[in-house]
Amino acid sequence: MGMRKGVWLAAALMVLSAASLPSASRSGTQTTGNSDDDASRATRWKALQQAIFPGKTLQDGGGVVQIDAPPRALDAALVPVRLSFPGKEAVRSVWLIIDQNPSPLAAHVTFGPRADARMLEMRVRVDAYTDLHAVAATADGKLYSTAQFIKAAGGCSAPAGPDDAAALQDVGTMKLRLIGPFTPGRPMQARLMIRHPNFNGMQMNQITRLYTSARFIRTIDATYDGGSVFHLDSDISLSSDPVITFGFVPQRKGQIRIVTRDSSNATFDHRFDVPGAGT
Amino acid sequence: MYPGQEPERPRRPAVSRPALAAMRVFGAVAALLLAALAAPAGMRADASVAEPAGYWTGDINSPTPATLQGGQVIHTTQTSRLVKAGGAIIVDVSTAPRRPQELAPNAPWLPVPHPGIPGAVWIPGAGLGVIPAALNDFYRARLATLTEGDFSRALVIYCHQRCWLSWNAARRAIHYGYRNVSWFPEGIEGWKAKGLQTQTLEPQAPRPGS
Numbered sequence: 001m002g003m004r005k006g007v008w009l010a011a012a013l014m015v016l017s018a019a020s021l022p023s024a025s026r027s028g029t030q031t032t033g034n035s036d037d038d039a040s041r042a043t044r045w046k047a048l049q050q051a052i053f054p055g056k057t058l059q060d061g062g063g064v065v066q067i068d069a070p071p072r073a074l075d076a077a078l079v080p081v082r083l084s085f086p087g088k089e090a091v092r093s094v095w096l097i098i099d100q101n102p103s104p105l106a107a108h109v110t111f112g113p114r115a116d117a118r119m120l121e122m123r124v125r126v127d128a129y130t131d132l133h134a135v136a137a138t139a140d141g142k143l144y145s146t147a148q149f150i151k152a153a154g155g156c157s158a159p160a161g162p163d164d165a166a167a168l169q170d171v172g173t174m175k176l177r178l179i180g181p182f183t184p185g186r187p188m189q190a191r192l193m194i195r196h197p198n199f200n201g202m203q204m205n206q207i208t209r210l211y212t213s214a215r216f217i218r219t220i221d222a223t224y225d226g227g228s229v230f231h232l233d234s235d236i237s238l239s240s241d242p243v244i245t246f247g248f249v250p251q252r253k254g255q256i257r258i259v260t261r262d263s264s265n266a267t268f269d270h271r272f273d274v275p276g277a278g279t
Numbered sequence: 280m281y282p283g284q285e286p287e288r289p290r291r292p293a294v295s296r297p298a299l300a301a302m303r304v305f306g307a308v309a310a311l312l313l314a315a316l317a318a319p320a321g322m323r324a325d326a327s328v329a330e331p332a333g334y335w336t337g338d339i340n341s342p343t344p345a346t347l348q349g350g351q352v353i354h355t356t357q358t359s360r361l362v363k364a365g366g367a368i369i370v371d372v373s374t375a376p377r378r379p380q381e382l383a384p385n386a387p388w389l390p391v392p393h394p395g396i397p398g399a400v401w402i403p404g405a406g407l408g409v410i411p412a413a414l415n416d417f418y419r420a421r422l423a424t425l426t427e428g429d430f431s432r433a434l435v436i437y438c439h440q441r442c443w444l445s446w447n448a449a450r451r452a453i454h455y456g457y458r459n460v461s462w463f464p465e466g467i468e469g470w471k472a473k474g475l476q477t478q479t480l481e482p483q484a485p486r487p488g489s
Contacts, residue, residue: 044391051387076340102376102390127376128391201379214379235386236379263381 041131044099045147048133052095052105053143058135061146063087065094065136073126073152078239081132082121089138091117098237100130103200106237112228116187116247120230123239125200126152167197167240168215172268174258179245182275184252191245192222194260194268200236217242219261224274225254235263250274334450335443336408339374343446343464349453350460355469358435361461362396367433368425369399372406372448373467374438375482395480396437396470400425403482405451406436406444417485418448419455430456437463437470 049058064087073079085091093110106124111117129152135145172195179189194217201214216236222229229248248256253274260268328344346352353361361367376390395401404410405418426432434457436449449462463469471477 048387048389051389100391102378103382103386103388105387201381202374202377214381216379216381218383235382263379 045131048097048099048104056143058143058145061136061144064144065134065146067132067134067146067148069132069148069150071150073150076126076152078123079126079152080121080123083134084119085117085136091136092139093137095135097133098124098126098130099133100128101237103236107232107234110231112230114224114227114229114248116249119247121245123243124237125239170195172266174270176256176272178275182250184250187247187249189245189247190256191243192258193243195241198238198240198242215262215264217260217262221259223257224248224250334408334447339443340441342441343443347446347449347462350449350462353461353463355465355473358463359475361433361435367435369396369435371395371399371401371480372436372438372444373403375403392479394467394477397476397478399480401480401482406438406448408447413485422452422455431458433459435461435463437466439466440468442466
């Protein structure tokens with residue numbers, strides 16, 4: 001019996017491996033226009049470059065800008081993306097682009113004099129299997145680009161939550177958590193959490209089944225004792241309840257001030273003591 | 280499988296013990312093969328999800344049931360066979376991206392071309408849990424035109440994997456009176472995973488104000 005079982009298993013494995021061969025070779029059909037094939041991804045990126053960086057040359061970003069994101073995201077509405085800038089040349093600003101999203105430019109962040117511009121982390125929505133591109137501008141005006149492919153789908157039309165009214169109840173509330181010890185003059189990090197549904201106008205209300213009006217964060221300004229840490233422009237590709245982790249250099253005890261404006265022209269203004277904030 | 284329905288169990292025939300053992304092994308292997316051929320791992324419908332009594336009004340992107348009362352559930356191989364044979368009406372009910380008015384005028388808005396099954400008709404919103412009257416009328420009228428009023432014509436409804444819109448839209452077609460409705464739950468992801476050809480589709484919608 002053991003022998004026979006073994007033969008059966010071997011036969012089954014052979015059939016299974018045959019079944020898992022790409023069926024294109026058997027059916028004779030061809031793949032065209034898929035967002036997940038290399039050629040169409042390259043075409044898409046070319047079109048995006050022309051739209052976002054017209055007339056500019058992008059250099060290979062290896063060593064200047066890196067992307068870390070989960071290759072297969074558990075929740076497409078909430079994909080954490082970490083950008084790091086390991087190069088010697090200071091990075092002045094960075095664009096995060098989600099190639100397949102209908103509104104592909106997720107964020108443009110400009111670092112100020114109080115920034116420690118070596119990393120930046122945020123959560124974004126992803127609508128399809130897509131390349132993420134990060135383009136960093138260095139102080140000498142050059143642009144460097146890097147990419148990572150991730151698998152996640154449905155983040156743009158996924159309902160934001162069970163109830164629009166509840167999602168807006170404490171809109172604009174913020175928390176700031178300091179990461180690492182405070183030493184005057186030494187860089188440290190902070191994680192900013194903003195309560196905001198960031199409705200992109202594509203989500204559907206769970207009860208009425210109608211599209212929820214768009215209401216999203218347009219800008220976030222972070223300053224330390226009046227000096228800019230970063231300025232962020234974004235629209236509908238940031239996740240709801242955005243979380244942004246950034247680096248800054250506090251010269252002495254002071255305050256981080258966060259001013260956020262959204263598409264309904266609401267302004268949310270909060271100050272956090274350093275050291276002290278939420279630690 | 281929906282609540283209150285007992286699974287059908289074939290009666291075990293009276294056979295000798297060794298033959299029975301051999302059959303069990305064969306059965307297990309056959310079941311394994313069938314499962315593997317039906318859908319690639321990770322795409323299979325969740326057997327633990329029951330069919331709702333009406334249209335699904337919960338999270339659109341969540342696990343879907345393995346069944347559709349009054350219709351059939353088909354997978355990629357069967358779908359591609361139907362497409363190749365011709366005659367079936369293929370309907371894509373994926374959501375179409377909408378540009379929010381609030382977006383800055385200079386913000387790039389570049390929705391990607393929508394890849395679909397060649398020959399499919401794209402009717403966004405046909406699978407909403409609660410459908411606006413104008414859209415319901417439009418969906419019904421489009422199906423009537425496409426099928427030339429033949430309720431026995433084969434319909435294949437799909438959107439994305441792990442998406443309820445196509446389940447709802449297929450159920451809706453069954454309630455319109457169509458008798459040969461197939462739901463393809465693996466959707467465009469399952470189609471592309473098999474390396475099958477796609478075609479760019481344009482959304483069809485009722486005229487504003489209608």
